[in-house]
Amino acid sequence: MTDNASALQLLLSGDPELFAIVRLSLQVSLSAVLFATLIGLPTGAFLALVRFAGREPIIVVLNALMGLPPVVAGLAIFLLLSRSGPLGGLGLLFTPQAMVVAQTLLVTPIIAALARQTIEDLWVEYRDELAAMDVGPLRRIATLIWDARFSLVTALLAGWGRAAAEVGAIIIVGGNIQGFTRTMTTAIALETSKGDLPLAIGLGMILMSIVILINALAWLARRAGERYAG
């Protein structure tokens, strides 16, 4: 990004670097939400429906992990992926993939914990019905997830909000490399440190606009889905 240009000017002039940053932010955060959903939804459903010894401590820990500080997640993944760490051979440190891994670690507990609560509440409502239908556990989980889908979207949005907003984890594992691992939030941190506060706040406003836009789209999709589903 060139000096003395406001964020709005950059946006209007279609600055390619700005667009690359926005695209990377979305790629990383949405990939993290996808992987966190694939892990978190089944985990949440399992915890909601299956009773086993140690279940309650696990739920407490899961709820607590919703508050996992990004910088701690980042440091843990950094040590894991560093060349001197156990997974150093993969050469993933300072890549977008490492950022996805770190954010998946942050988002999974949010989606799993919120899904667990949502599905458990629904389960109380549906228990007799599902018991009468005499279906297997996998089928039950699928039915409950499907019927809770509109509430679960909120869980996904909460998870995505976390990923889109955080800077602590991705700046450690991504390194904020220009043109490669720089995202909206790390760019804002960098411009702040350069003392270019107008550009930093401009970038912040663009990020907020994107977050609002995506939430609006999710809302419309939910509305359309509810109409369609009756």
Place this chain on the structure above:
Amino acid sequence: MFNRRCIIAAAVLCAAALAAPAHAQDKSIVVASTTSTQDSGLFEYLLPIFKQKTGITVKVVALGTGQALDVGRRGDADVVFVHAKEQEEKFLAEGHGVKRFPVMYNDFVLIGPMDDPAGVKGMKDAARAFRAIKDKQADFISRGDRSGTHSAELKLWKIAGIDIAKERGPWYKEIGQGMGAALNTAQADNAYVLSDRGTWIHFKNKGNLAILVEGDKRMFNQYGVMLVNPAKHPNVKKELGQEFIDWLVSPEGQKAIANYKINGQQLFFPDADDPNA
């Protein structure tokens, strides 16, 4: 049925997610460097020139000097480009680096509020200025992050005959962050702060701050570059890394460094030909 639709959607998303970050990583190196080289805008100017000539993409991770050297120690960078000679020599002695090449210098400047409560403006002796700040208990922002600038600041306190670890008071604030953050804090606090000249010139939020002390030889800021030792860290891209180092110290690279100017001011002075640098 819904689950088929879901599976297809998930598969498409999955493929997109996996495909997206898979950039072609043909010729690239990771350079661990300092916030001053990034915040001053030097890399944004130099790297495109180098890339055009060699096709090598240089990925810069900007940290404090101490942290940048740690990244090198772990084998997570191919090249380290920092500014704290003693720490660099220690890095070499530990066997983490191959050889140190001096590249360029700029200098540190003492920044402070224009109304100058410690009365240091125009002093040519940095140690005297530091003593005056301490005597007046004027607010002072320290990087506190083992960076090259932090090392230089600690050295100046020592030269001034002050044991800052013991004699510090509430006026002395360690923020543990980069140069830009330290300048932002000093601006907000009306405090003194030691900065490298490059970051200061490039810094946009100067407010009521100004350069008060400059030109003392002890405020010299030498940059060196080292290839991380491939014998210790086999993943290091030694040919590409060495190519970058060779270019930095070549007449062409040195000229490019000298050509980087902001508002007509030269920020860095190449000195690869000075064996003592």
